[in-house]
Amino acid sequence: MRNVVVLMSDTVRPFELAVYCEVFGTDRTDAGVPAFEFAIASARPGVPVPTFGGLTVTPAAGLARLAEADVIALAPPAEPVRTVDAAVTAALRAASTRGARLVAAWSAAFTLASAGLLDDRTVVVPPVLADQLTDWFPRVRADPSARYVDDDPIFTGAAIDVCLHLIRREHGRAAADAVAQGMLAGPPRPLSPPRRPDDDIAALLDWAAVNLHEDLSVEVMARRALLSTRSLGRRFRAATGTTPYAWVLEQRVSLARQLLESQPDLGVEEAAGRVGFSSAALLRQHFQRRFGCSPTKYRERFAP
Template sequence: MPPFVTVAAYAPPGAGMLAAGIAAEVFDARGPGLPAFDFALCTDRPGPVRTDTGLPLVAEHGLDRLAAADLVITLPWADFRTPPGPAVLDALAAARERGALLAGHCVGAFALAAAGLLDGRRATTHWRFAALLAERYPAVTVEPEALYIDEGQVITGAGAAAGFDLCLHLLRREYGAAAANTIARDLVLPSHRDGGQAQYLATPVPQDCQDERLAEVLDWARAHLHEPMPVAELARRALMSRRSFARRFAAATGTTPHAWVLGLRVSRAEELLETTELPVDEVARLVGFGSAAVLRAQFVRRRGVPPRSYRRSFTRLPRPGATA
């Protein structure tokens, strides 16, 4: 059985139009090699739903679909300071008891918290409302800087466009990197941003010639993962000192050059493991880890499983003896 097939996005009155669009873009996508999800927008009573933009959405399903879905996404809504009604909270609890995955996008985390589903867990939300979430629900450990936090059955994410990171992480976790990367490419998005990455940057990156050089270096790094990539070499290519490069890199990406390169290498290794029969040693060489032992250590630390186990779970190649 696939990890999850039916996806229900809960849209209360005042739901975020952007958030609804993000969920639909990821889980209603169609194309070769992509999972075939049964995506539905649901609300308390089927029909038109006013959004935060004033434009209506049509939700064809009610709370019965919410309680029965494999994945439930609680969308942000304008009146999130008022908890959802008992019927919604019961439907969320029923989904949890049945083993469904639950994801709270932005202030959609407040709905999960109101249902008691975040008690004893770490969670995040839009940084602007993290203190309110912590004050309202002291049993929740709120981490305001994270893009998303994966607690197994329950996942929460930051505001606005970070919903893409949340949804792509879920897709990557359950269906593998190739599916997530395919959708990310179609949407012209980064294939993966780590959940611990900062939600926002304290100062914007000035638009000048150094930005162009930084972008060129990032493109070069993506195309040369098999080569050694010390920070000093990246700084040299950007025509900056190592210290200036590290500072500017952090301002532009919210992370360090070393962490960014490691994440890129693991992501590329995932895709090669899923879509090729290359030996693990060769995968390690192609992504710049040098040996299967180093690749294995990074995989276990970052993905929780060794490369061969990952390949068995997510390979997109035909199984031996399988028929077309």
């Protein structure tokens, strides 16, 4: 997660835009935070976009910039929108299809909903906008009580909270704390992803999360849920948006990262066993793929 672009509409709320610029556009490499390739884009590059208080911002990049971004952070418009430009919709859908993360601070969730990317998802919007969101987009669930929701690859919520969470998730607690300190903000507050309505799968996820060291093959999980492997795969994807294998792998790598951050004396081999990998080599393989470095290098950079 090194290439970030902010997408602006025809109007913009300056606070959330400034948060994106602070988190991703400020060089904090001296504090151990990775450098980001950062740009601000719109469907009409070079055209000034008005904000509150008479300020204007002129995006330099066009929609083509979205095609190379790891993260697309949507700046909330001054007022919620019900429809978006067809070119914007196409660019966002293409980015989502290829696996880019989409971040929507507050009312920017309306933009994603307008593009059809929030159907059957739970998102965070301010309480005053929750009813309007669900009225306009009945397939979207609004949670006005949370600060952010991590429904990878969609992240919604309060700008500071959701951005710091994403930094911590991708680059570790130390990097997120350094960004928070630089912004004079508090550390990121961990929240659980929203629970989807399938109670059987929810119970299975709860069980699997505390038994990552066990055999969590599709067959084992299907027996646990009293389902056929085909039914499990179908219901699991409907509930989580991914496959059982991918979900277990993500949980194992994430737990290994937490162990490496919090237990400096823990060996990589032992960490691999605790999270369910058969060998340290397998952990290193998936860790490299997920974070771009080995567990040892990650620990050197981010562990206290």
